[in-house]
Amino acid sequence: xxxxxxxxxxxxxxxxxxxxxxxxxxxxxxxxxxxxxxxxxxxxxxxxxxxxxxxxxxxxxxxxxxxxxxxxxxxxxxxxxxxxxxxxxxxxxxxxxxxxxxxxxxxxxxxxxxxxxxxxxxxxxxxxxxxxxxxxxxxxxxxxxxxxxxxxxxxxxxxxxxxxxxxxxxxxxxxxxxxxxxxxxxxxxxxxxxxxxxxxxx
Amino acid sequence: xxxxxxxxxxxxxxxxxxxxxxxxxxxxxxxxxxxxxxxxxxxxxxxxxxxxxxxxxxxxxxxxxxxxxxxxxxxxxxxxxxxxxxxxxxxxxxxxxxxxxxxxxxxxxxxxxxxxxxxxxxxxxxxxxxxxxxxxxxxxxxxxxxxxxxxxxxxxxxxxxxxxxxxxxxxxxxxxxxxxxxxxxxxxxxxxxxxxxxxxxx
Amino acid sequence: xxxxxxxxxxxxxxxxxxxxxxxxxxxxxxxxxxxxxxxxxxxxxxxxxxxxxxxxxxxxxxxxxxxxxxxxxxxxxxxxxxxxxxxxxxxxxxxxxxxxxxxxxxxxxxxxxxxxxxxxxxxxxxxxxxxxxxxxxxxxxxxxxxxxxxxxxxxxxxxxxxxxxxxxxxxxxxxxxxxxxxxxxxxxxxxxxxxxxxxxxx
Amino acid sequence: xxxxxxxxxxxxxxxxxxxxxxxxxxxxxxxxxxxxxxxxxxxxxxxxxxxxxxxxxxxxxxxxxxxxxxxxxxxxxxxxxxxxxxxxxxxxxxxxxxxxxxxxxxxxxxxxxxxxxxxxxxxxxxxxxxxxxxxxxxxxxxxxxxxxxxxxxxxxxxxxxxxxxxxxxxxxxxxxxxxxxxxxxxxxxxxxxxxxxxxxxx
Numbered sequence: 001x002x003x004x005x006x007x008x009x010x011x012x013x014x015x016x017x018x019x020x021x022x023x024x025x026x027x028x029x030x031x032x033x034x035x036x037x038x039x040x041x042x043x044x045x046x047x048x049x050x051x052x053x054x055x056x057x058x059x060x061x062x063x064x065x066x067x068x069x070x071x072x073x074x075x076x077x078x079x080x081x082x083x084x085x086x087x088x089x090x091x092x093x094x095x096x097x098x099x100x101x102x103x104x105x106x107x108x109x110x111x112x113x114x115x116x117x118x119x120x121x122x123x124x125x126x127x128x129x130x131x132x133x134x135x136x137x138x139x140x141x142x143x144x145x146x147x148x149x150x151x152x153x154x155x156x157x158x159x160x161x162x163x164x165x166x167x168x169x170x171x172x173x174x175x176x177x178x179x180x181x182x183x184x185x186x187x188x189x190x191x192x193x194x195x196x197x198x199x200x201x202x
Numbered sequence: 203x204x205x206x207x208x209x210x211x212x213x214x215x216x217x218x219x220x221x222x223x224x225x226x227x228x229x230x231x232x233x234x235x236x237x238x239x240x241x242x243x244x245x246x247x248x249x250x251x252x253x254x255x256x257x258x259x260x261x262x263x264x265x266x267x268x269x270x271x272x273x274x275x276x277x278x279x280x281x282x283x284x285x286x287x288x289x290x291x292x293x294x295x296x297x298x299x300x301x302x303x304x305x306x307x308x309x310x311x312x313x314x315x316x317x318x319x320x321x322x323x324x325x326x327x328x329x330x331x332x333x334x335x336x337x338x339x340x341x342x343x344x345x346x347x348x349x350x351x352x353x354x355x356x357x358x359x360x361x362x363x364x365x366x367x368x369x370x371x372x373x374x375x376x377x378x379x380x381x382x383x384x385x386x387x388x389x390x391x392x393x394x395x396x397x398x399x400x401x402x403x404x
Numbered sequence: 405x406x407x408x409x410x411x412x413x414x415x416x417x418x419x420x421x422x423x424x425x426x427x428x429x430x431x432x433x434x435x436x437x438x439x440x441x442x443x444x445x446x447x448x449x450x451x452x453x454x455x456x457x458x459x460x461x462x463x464x465x466x467x468x469x470x471x472x473x474x475x476x477x478x479x480x481x482x483x484x485x486x487x488x489x490x491x492x493x494x495x496x497x498x499x500x501x502x503x504x505x506x507x508x509x510x511x512x513x514x515x516x517x518x519x520x521x522x523x524x525x526x527x528x529x530x531x532x533x534x535x536x537x538x539x540x541x542x543x544x545x546x547x548x549x550x551x552x553x554x555x556x557x558x559x560x561x562x563x564x565x566x567x568x569x570x571x572x573x574x575x576x577x578x579x580x581x582x583x584x585x586x587x588x589x590x591x592x593x594x595x596x597x598x599x600x601x602x603x604x605x606x
Numbered sequence: 607x608x609x610x611x612x613x614x615x616x617x618x619x620x621x622x623x624x625x626x627x628x629x630x631x632x633x634x635x636x637x638x639x640x641x642x643x644x645x646x647x648x649x650x651x652x653x654x655x656x657x658x659x660x661x662x663x664x665x666x667x668x669x670x671x672x673x674x675x676x677x678x679x680x681x682x683x684x685x686x687x688x689x690x691x692x693x694x695x696x697x698x699x700x701x702x703x704x705x706x707x708x709x710x711x712x713x714x715x716x717x718x719x720x721x722x723x724x725x726x727x728x729x730x731x732x733x734x735x736x737x738x739x740x741x742x743x744x745x746x747x748x749x750x751x752x753x754x755x756x757x758x759x760x761x762x763x764x765x766x767x768x769x770x771x772x773x774x775x776x777x778x779x780x781x782x783x784x785x786x787x788x789x790x791x792x793x794x795x796x797x798x799x800x801x802x803x804x805x806x807x808x
Contacts, residue, residue: 037653042749044793047643049655064349065374066390143648144748147266150355157356157374161363172267172359187650188268239451244547246591249441251453345446346546389448468753469778470794551670554759561760561778565767576671576763592672 026069029106029159030098031060034091035078036110038137038148051077055141056108059152070156073098080110080136083117091117092124095132104131104159108152111136111182114168114189118177122166131162135169138187147171228271231308231361232300233262236293237280238312240339240350253279257343258310261354272358275300282312282338285319293319294326301332306361309336310354313384316370316391320379324368333364337371340389349373430473433510433563434502435464438495439482440514442541442552455481459545460512463556474560477502484514484521484540492521496528499536508535508563512556515540515586518572518593522581526570535566539573542591551575632675635712635765636704637666640697641684642716644743644754657683661747662714665758676762679704686716686723686742694723698730701738710737710765714758717742717788720774720795724783728772737768741775744793753777 033039033056040049057072075094076087083091091107098105109117114134121132135155137148147170155169166177170189179192235241235258242251259274277296278289285293293309300307311319316336323334337357339350349372357371368379372391381394437443437460444453461476479498480491487495495511502509513521518538525536539559541552551574559573570581574593583596639645639662646655663678681700682693689697697713704711715723720740727738741761743754753776761775772783776795785798 042655042745042751044744045790049648063352063374064390066372066388066392068374138650139648140749142750143746144750145648149351150265153352153355154359157359158363160374161360161376170268172265172270172362174363184651186268188266190268244453244543244549246542247588251446340448341446342547344548345544346548347446386449467756467778468794470776470792470796472778553755554669557756557759558763561763562767564778565764565780574672576669576674576766578763578767590672592670594672 026067027104027160028069028071028102029104029156030071030073030102031056031106031108032073032075032091032094032098033057033108034076034080034083034087034110036080036108036114036136037139038108038135038141038146038151039077040140041142049140051079056148056152059141059149060156062149063153063156065156068156071102078110080113080117083110083113088117088120092120095121096125099125099128099130099132102130104133104162106152106155106159107132107134109134109136111138111189115181118166118168118180122177125166128164128166130164131159131167132165133158133162133167133169133174228269229306229362230271230273230304231306231358232273232275232304233258233308233310234275234277234293234296234300235259235310236278236282236285236289236312238282238310238316238338239341240310240337240343240348240353241279242342243344251342253281258350258354261343261351262358264351265355265358267358270358273304280312282315282319285312285315290319290322294322297323297334298327301327301330301334304332306332306364307334308354308357308361309334311336311338313338313340313391317383320368320370320382324379327368330366330368332366333361333369334367335360335364335369335371335376430471431508431564432473432475432506433508433560434475434477434506435460435510435512436477436479436495436498436502437461437512438480438484438487438491438514440484440512440518440540441543442512442514442539442545442550442555443481444544445546453544455483460552460556463545463553464560466553467557467560469560472560475506482514484517487514487517487521492524495521496524499525500529503529503532503534503536506534508537508566510556510559510563511536511538513538513540515542515593519585522570522572522584526581529570532568532570534568535563535571536569537562537566537571537573537578632673633710633766634675634677634708635710635762636677636679636708637662637712637714638679638681638697638700638704639663639714640682640686640689640693640716642686642714642720642742643745644714644741644747644752644757645683646746647748655746657685662754662758665747665755666762668755669759669762671762674762677708684716686719689716689719689723694726697723698726701727702731705731705734705736705738708736710739710768712758712761712765713738713740715740715742717744717795721787724772724774724786728783731772734770734772736770737765737773738771739764739768739773739775739780 035051039051039055041053043050095105118134133155135151137146137151139146141148151170158169158174167174168180168189175189175191180189181192183190237253241253241257243255245252297307320336335357337353339348339353341348343350353372360371360376369376370382370391377393382391383394385392439455443455443459445457447454458478499509522538537559539555541550541555543550545552555574562573562578571578572584572593579595584593585596587594641657645657645661647659649656701711724740739761741757743752743757745752747754757776764775764780773780774786774795781797786795787798789796
């Protein structure tokens with residue numbers, strides 16, 4: 001158990017035990033879908049994978065989420081390499097709007113420029129009121145061996161435990177922006193070695 | 203966002219941003235398998251589901267867990283209704299032992315007496331040094347529509363975010379002992395309405 | 405290539421090449437569901453597998469069957485050990501009725517008494533006008549590793565290629581009644597060593 | 607039941623009932639893999655589907671095939687649009703060779719030029735001694751909703767029931783060459799309306 005983890009103890013314990021037992025209002029999560037590898041499906045006619053269907057909605061509906069209300073916003077269906085500044089601005093504005101009326105926001109995103117969107121969100125919302133979690137997959141959900149179900153399961157679960165902030169959730173870990181980058185050898189997300197640890201946030 | 207959740211912010215933010223970038227030691231999780239519905243497989247000869255195979259090991263190996271080292275201990279293969287006091291004592295002792303040399307412990311357990319084991323763990327370890335997470339499933343992992351993959355994915359992820367304590371993780375939620383019970387209508391786990399909120403731990 | 409197989413050549417070749425190219429009428433298959441292991445689903449509340457849902461309908465709808473029209477008759481939902489003489493008589497009468505208005509009939513059946521039903525069908529319909537195929541599974545369709553999808557895929561395909569007769573289709577083979585029995589060691593169906601080869605049918 | 611189907615009766619009945627009960631020699635099927643959509647897997651690094659892994663071997667090993675011995679020959683891993691005349695000649699020669707020592711041959715092939723290979727096989731082997739079955743899929747085996755498992759299950763099963771000849775097996779049907787073409791609207795295989803019914807073979 002690291003020192004850092006131990007320092008979390010007070011907070012988490014408080015939260016979990018203080019949560020009112022007979023709460024009637026479910027935990028509200030807004031899921032914003034932008035496309036990405038996770039949502040690619042197979043086009044039989046063109047024999048390619050492409051972003052066409054709301055596959056993440058089906059993925060999430062296959063989960064059992066007690067005391068949780070998930071709403072979906074299909075913002076765009078793009079490979080994240082194709083996102084332009086206008087698209088990214090729309091994502092930021094939609095997250096800002098959803099963060100006002102939800103307990104957490106999950107952004108389904110392609111992995112290639114997920115870091116850019118994370119940094120843009122942090123620039124626009126340096127102190128968000130709720131956890132904002134970016135996730136996606138290295139392998140499409142509809143392909144055998146996809147990491148998509150795992151990542152989305154973790155992202156939704158993280159919404160309940162993480163402090164407000166901007167995060168990438170992939171492969172068993174939550175990493176907080178700034179400084180989260182795609183590691184193109186291991187094909188996962190890591191903290192950039194160059195990222196200064198933001199002392200003011202610790 | 204509830205007040206309680208907001209109070210978590212400082213702790214979680216600290217932990218996540220302070221974690222050393224170039225850590226070489228992976229996060230160690232001990233998984234203790236006791237059987238339960240999640241691990242039942244189909245016996246073609248007897249035409250019944252029974253606890254016979256190390257199915258949870260395969261489930262976990264199908265996940266991508268970065269910077270994590272999972273070790274397995276196959277303690278017993280029992281329906282939790284068949285656990286006797288000696289079995290439960292063995293579980294408690296094994297958890298205690300594994301908690302000394304790991305960053306977290308996950309106990310795979312049948313749902314019918316999971317609460318009893320959680321309370322026994324809390325009685326034996328009122329202030330554990332690491333998160334101890336009990337999980338399992340309402341439907342065997344090998345059966346279509348099982349909640350087992352989701353619960354175990356969440357339990358492993360929770361190990362990184364939860365404060366030290368004893369928890370049940372099911373269906374998108376982490377619930378801390380004491381006072382966690384199986385809800386036999388909705389078939390999930392809930393905080394018992396009768397459970398006193400332990401003020402001393404908040 | 406065995407002599408027997410070679411003797412099939414003329415007939416099969418005829419059928420396949422003579423089938424009218426521009427046929428508008430699809431090949432009609434009636435599927436009669438009686439229950440059996442293949443159709444067992446998991447009851448979370450009772451923690452048992454039981455015959456309750458029309459799972460075979462979903463299995464068949466997941467297949468792509470060109471130029472084929474499948475109709476379903478949910479006759480009963482029983483473990484085949486629980487079939488009584490009245491049930492078996494109903495199966496025989498339903499098969500007889502469906503055989504009149506379809507190009508083939510598939511009976512989804514439990515494996516334990518499938519042989520009895522096959523022999524009863526042969527006794528009642530010694531010279532059926534169409535192929536009548538009994539199939540099922542050793543492992544429920546909803547359980548990982550089930551042979552149910554394979555057996556039903558084969559049974560439906562066999563409807564197009566088999567001569568009129570009563571058959572069991574399991575594990576890559578079509579076996580014609582009489583003399584087909586469950587082999588309880590290998591858990592498949594075989595020709596009984598005691599079965600006289602019916603010379604009159606060859 | 608069509609007249610053509612009924613004409614099959616004698617042959618099929620003979621074969622099935624004459625097969626020796628205590629046969630010790632399994633039915634030998636050679637599977638020749640050439641690539642094709644069915645065998646495409648996802649390359650995480652390049653984010654494309656490509657022919658790289660022996661996925662069909664795994665598919666077939668997941669089936670229960672009693673009294674059958676399947677051997678595999680990985681001839682090439684190509685999209686069938688990339689097959690050149692030399693490749694096609696190699697396929698024909700390999701089929702010819704395997705047909706000598708097996709009871710049937712299955713060729714796993716891309717769908718776009720499967721017809722060309724079928725016609726080339728027929729030209730080279732107008733009267734093959736065993737059934738030669740071409741199959742593949744419109745959707746890769748590793749992609750959800752693939753027709754690959756179904757088509758291969760049917761192709762292997764067809765090996766036992768079809769007369770010697772060259773066939774395409776897809777979506778519940780066996781179609782004999784010549785005159786089998788890919789139908790690019792419905793995405794399946796059909797008898798070409800222009801194909802003369804080969805009277806000499808009926």
